[in-house]
Amino acid sequence: DDEAEQWRANAADLAALEEAAEMLREGRTVAFPTETVYGLGADARLTEAVEAIFEAKGRPSDNPLIVHIADRALLAELVAEVPEEARALMDAYWPGPLTIVLPVRPGAVSPRVTAGLDTVGIRMPDHPVALALLKAAGCPVAAPSANRSGRPSPTLAAHVLDDLAGRIGGVIDGGASGVGLESTVVQVQQGGRITVLRPGGVTAQQLSAAAGGAPVTGADAAADFTPPDQAEAGGNGPAPRAPGMKYAHYAPRGTLSVVTGSSPERAAKRAAALLAEARARGEVTGLMLFEEHRSLYPDGAASCVVSLGPLASPEQAAHSLYAALREFDEAGAGYILSEACPDTGLGSAIMNRLMKAAAGRVIDAD
Ligand code: TXA
Numbered sequence: 443d444d445e446a447e448q449w450r451a452n453a454a455d456l457a458a459l460e461e462a463a464e465m466l467r468e469g470r471t472v473a474f475p476t477e478t479v480y481g482l483g484a485d486a487r488l489t490e491a492v493e494a495i496f497e498a499k500g501r502p503s504d505n506p507l508i509v510h511i512a513d514r515a516l517l518a519e520l521v522a523e524v525p526e527e528a529r530a531l532m533d534a535y536w537p538g539p540l541t542i543v544l545p546v547r548p549g550a551v552s553p554r555v556t557a558g559l560d561t562v563g564i565r566m567p568d569h570p571v572a573l574a575l576l577k578a579a580g581c582p583v584a585a586p587s588a589n590r591s592g593r594p595s596p597t598l599a600a601h602v603l604d605d606l607a608g609r610i611g612g613v614i615d616g617g618a619s620g621v622g623l624e625s626t627v628v629q630v631q632q633g634g635r636i637t638v639l640r641p642g643g644v645t646a647q648q649l650s651a652a653a654g655g656a657p658v659t660g661a662d663a664a665a666d667f668t669p670p671d672q673a674e675a676g677g678n679g680p681a682p683r684a685p686g687m688k689y690a691h692y693a694p695r696g697t698l699s700v701v702t703g704s705s706p707e708r709a710a711k712r713a714a715a716l717l718a719e720a721r722a723r724g725e726v727t728g729l730m731l732f733e734e735h736r737s738l739y740p741d742g743a744a745s746c747v748v749s750l751g752p753l754a755s756p757e758q759a760a761h762s763l764y765a766a767l768r769e770f771d772e773a774g775a776g777y778i779l780s781e782a783c784p785d786t787g788l789g790s791a792i793m794n795r796l797m798k799a800a801a802g803r804v805i806d807a808d
């Protein structure tokens with residue numbers, strides 16, 4: 443079958459890394475580990491190779507890709523200019539989970555990478571395998587998350603194969619991704635204005651501090667949930683600058699809703715009641731909770747209960763969120779409820795992904 447034929451290598455195998463770099467140079471796709479999530483890479487300069495990424499993922503062609511580099515020397519080839527603030531952000535957070543959108547140098551990458559925009563997102567991942575692969579390949583590597591479009595991003599090589607076996611050149615297995623959520627994406631505009639297009643582990647406060655106190659604004663939150671047809675219609679306000687944000691993302695196969703309330707007890711009580719109703723309808727149910735609240739639910743509150751760890755440790759929730767969403771799929775859960783976490787710091791990135799996975803569905807227990 444497809445999976446048996448899939449090229450799969452262990453990251454410790456140096457010869458395999460060289461082989462993967464060769465595949466990239468030949469214009470093929472290779473999935474590889476990064477500190478955020480697994481990426482599906484191809485030579486960013488080769489249109490056919492980049493098209494193979496879109497094809498494998500089933501990704502809409504108007505959603506641009508991030509270009510990965512291991513060496514800042516490549517920057518000059520890729521972008522027309524690097525504002526002072528962008529340089530400061532690179533000094534502070536590269537290598538690391540920060541993607542910086544800058545004016546693209548015409549012809550530097552395939553137009554399929556930028557989806558026809560005059561900007562390109564660039565990132566230097568903080569992962570030894572990713573950096574070794576990028577260095578060995580010697581080219582800028584376009585790499586979106588290595589999942590089928592709309593699915594949770596992969597944090598294990600097994601997730602990549604679940605979604606893409608038979609559709610890609612291969613995967614390098616480097617174990618679990620540490621951060622677990624995708625990079626923070628920022629755009630640095632003329633005058634040094636910094637806009638967060640996608641929240642991540644690097645927070646707005648950290649960005650502002652790193653850029654010498656430059657103002658940092660959030661992406662237009664409304665644009666995030668605007669359906670494609672309305673987003674295109676325009677009229678009031680600019681088009682969303684992170685075109686990818688308008689699509690359903692990260693979703694498990696079942697219907698997920700986020701339950702909020704003025705107290706954890708209230709929210710849990712409502713969730714438990716809804717889960718019991720769903721169960722009575724014959725649905726396989728799922729519950730995603732924070733460890734501190736486990737005792738607020740009756741035993742067997744859902745067929746599949748997944749903990750994101752303690753509320754006090756958002757790092758743990760970020761690390762395990764996507765694997766948790768995939769667990770519900772494995773359990774065949776059709777009706778899934780999740781608790782919310784405070785919308786600050788890393789919690790903002792977690793809530794951003796969770797709300798997208800839930801397609802904006804919120805149940806207010808109050
Ligand atoms: O952590 C990450 O960023 C991972 C790993 C593999 O590096 N990659 C990733 O790529 O999450 P992807 O394609 O799943 O998400 C890229 C995001 C999308 O929301 C896309 O719209 C935005 O970055 N983006 C890319 N280039 C852009 C550009 N020129 N202008 C605005 N947004 C851009």
Ligand code: MG
Pocket residue numbers: 586587595
């Ligand atoms: Mg993605």
